[in-house]
Amino acid sequence: MKRPFILISVIALLLIITGGNPFSPYRATQGVLAENFTELETGVQRQANGIYVVKALTRMPAVKPDMVKWWFADYMQTSEHYKMWHPTAHLWMDWENKIPGEIVGASHLVHEYIGKDLHKLRIQFVNPADFLEEYQERDDQFVVCAKTGLLEEPLYMGSMCHVVNETDFGSVMRSTFWLGQIHKREANKEVTSIESIIGNTALARTLIANGQLPTDLMVHAIEEMGYLSDFLPDLYKQERKNIELVADH
8 A cells, every 4th residue: 555655656756846847948938929918928937847937028119120139239249338238237248159240149248137146147149940930030020039058157047039029119029038948068059968957857947046036037137128228229320320421431
């Protein structure tokens, strides 16, 4: 009689630890490319496999998707530019493998505060189609996706997408982050490791991405995209004027 009880207990414990889906890297992408409002636009949810989904919606009056693309792919080159994006939380930045006018394939190296904690991150931009099966490039939409990880250790810790959809008043940006996708990194590739085996259980994901970090990240995204929305239209307009003046001379 004890053996079935022990077996059931062990299975139950494994389900608790793994979230019923051991080592699953699955990221919930429903609604990421949506143009209409979805059930969760700003907030935090936890998937069955332990991955935290963090969402933030930003209304961006007078901003066009091409302006956001220009900010990422062309303009943002120095720490001073990066600090404009969040004057109190952003400290330092650099680029790795950056080609002017392009963002896919580049890695953004940053020091920034998320909540009260300083994070040193490597944000490796990838083709949005790698994450979003339904993605198609459009003139009225800009999508940027990345694998997020540690700057000083070869570890991925999650992923993210920013989706900017044009509207009658400007644009709406939907930012989605997935916390708890643990993979060792060699250059820009994921490799099998003990870190990923242990780290990709629901229990480990819960401990790594504790309850405060997802909330802090949500607040950080709301703040930084709010700053970007405020200054980007005027900055874009002024920079375009400067380019035209140089061309005329």
